[in-house]
Amino acid sequence: MATIIAHPLTGSGLSGTITAPGDKSVSHRSLMFGALAVGQTRISGLLEGEDVRATANAVAALGATVVRTGEGTWTVDGVGVGGLSEPEKALDLGNSGTGARLLMGLVAGHPITATFTGDASLSKRPMNRVTEPLSRMGAVFHGREGGRLPMTVTGPDLAMPIDYTSPVASAQVKSAVLLAGLNAPGVTTVREPKPSRDHTENMLRQFGADVTSRTGDGTNVVSITGQPELSPQTIVVPGDPSSAAFAVVAALILPGSDVTVCNVGLNPLRAGLFEVLRAMGGRIDVLGERLEGGEPVGDLRVRGGALKGTIAPPANAASMIDEYPVLCVAAALAEGATEMRGIEELRVKESDRIAVMVAGLRAAGVEVEEHDDGMTVHGAGGKPPAGGCSIDASHDHRIAMSFLVLGLAAAQPVEVTGAETIATSYPAFTAHLQGLGATIETR
Structure with a gap:
């Protein structure tokens, strides 16, 4: 069982360019x-x-x-x-x-x-x-x-x-x-x-x-x-917005970051996360919009800065259902509460993503409420969460990657066990973040 550790980023944030893996x-x-x-x-x-x-x-x-x-x-x-x-x-x-x-x-x-x-x-x-x-x-x-x-x-x-x-x-x-x-x-x-x-x-x-x-x-x-x-x-095949989401959130929550994620699919029925992140104050610019294989595609330039809590519209849940775990990470660094409701489908994904995210966030020192149909994350306004914890990925690739992103912004490293599941959707995840300046090690 693979264990990956994300260390707090020191310096001026992430920088560079990556290409999103295929959708x-x-x-x-x-x-x-x-x-x-x-x-x-x-x-x-x-x-x-x-x-x-x-x-x-x-x-x-x-x-x-x-x-x-x-x-x-x-x-x-x-x-x-x-x-x-x-x-x-x-x-x-x-x-x-x-x-x-x-x-x-x-x-x-x-x-x-x-x-x-x-x-x-x-x-x-x-x-x-x-x-x-x-x-x-x-x-x-x-x-x-x-x-x-x-x-x-x-x-x-x-x-x-x-x-x-x-x-x-x-x-x-x-x-x-x-x-x-x-x-x-x-x-x-x-x-x-x-x-x-x-x-x-x-x-x-x-x-x-x-x-x-x-x-x-x-x-x-x-x-x-x-x-x-x-x-x-x-x-x-256009780039996968669900995979691109991890580098996007990592750049947003780390001050001084300036990252471009190329070839991201922007189908409006898939790109709901980017709308929510912009509502939180996230600086995400779309460059070079075009069509690839009948799907809208663009390059995302993302810069770090302060985020504020918001309500993720339940009506948009289907357009970002796989991105709620990493949205929780953005919410943990935002000012105020971020409410995510109408997402009970997450309980029957690769894991019960609501329960697993709530438990992991609490272990990392983040205040969070669990609801039958979602969760509310109370952000600390940019103050790093404690970290210093070990998270069981529960055979869920998106859980694993989300907590590794959180580890980059935490006060202490975050360890993720069962991280080999990342290979199911994003084999280059670790290499991409390392190339942007993150310190991530595999044991």
Whole structure:
């Protein structure tokens, strides 16, 4: 089990330029949709963390030909919609909830059987939110109590299109149903209470699928017409805003910092954190805005300075659901309280992120209140938290990275155990922060 220690930064803050690693959500989807196209899809900028590699292995096991041709560059020779084959072995998705849930949707739309497994963390996470609508389409699921992995999925001879109203705004639920609907005759529709990440819709359109979206009357409605022939594409994966968030927050909370994070995806359904940080007084400038692979992208120049507490709007939770742990770190250094509510989904992520963050912040000397649906962090107005603690990452990469960022601004070092999980999403995390001037050591 890896242990990483972040030491308090001395001097004039962080400085330099890094490039954000490839967006994990887009990386997963580029591999999956490439497998469903007829011909060869070329991908550059692919995130090569363990989660995405697990998806690449699973897609290959389902019949596609997946080849790494260089750093971040891959090709996928697809088998077409309806062409997936039954894997010979269980599909091990490691720590990836996105990979598992979206691939369940793919398998559920095909007349094949596949067993899904994962690591200790993924095996604790319930899959009911996707198995329930997929069952309505004809798929059969056999898993552990509570809808947990290992789980075997058998798709029907012919998947049935459905009109499904989701109780939550979840890109994973929406995407799983749409992917099953690809091989169903007719139109499959998903209704959600507010818009969730739209990477699936954007990329499916790029591959040639007939996907419509409309928002109104308090719902977001997405429909897909089944059984299209998808055309192979050339995909340039934008940088991951969830990964970029760690360097952004580190620069904001360390006075004197001047850091540029290049190639950050700025899809408005993913960039909610940057809006909240600006509301806290964070100096974040967007440079060189452009489009990459149908997604808005820009370079973020971030400078350190005083932050103030705020209320993170619950309505924006879906646009920053993975960034709340690192937002807690910014809040710990701000003046006053930062309230984060409407984020109960965090209790069923890689860990119970609400409980784990609250316990870790308290161990580091930060005042925080826990709520059923979130937390309120009381900042010390720039005064360094005590630190001098050891944090168990609980098999959660975002928890690990968040507390290492906190350690840079603490009075005493912060140690994180179980930090090897960082490799699932951001293998270069330590090297990037070290290159900006941070002192981080691995034991």
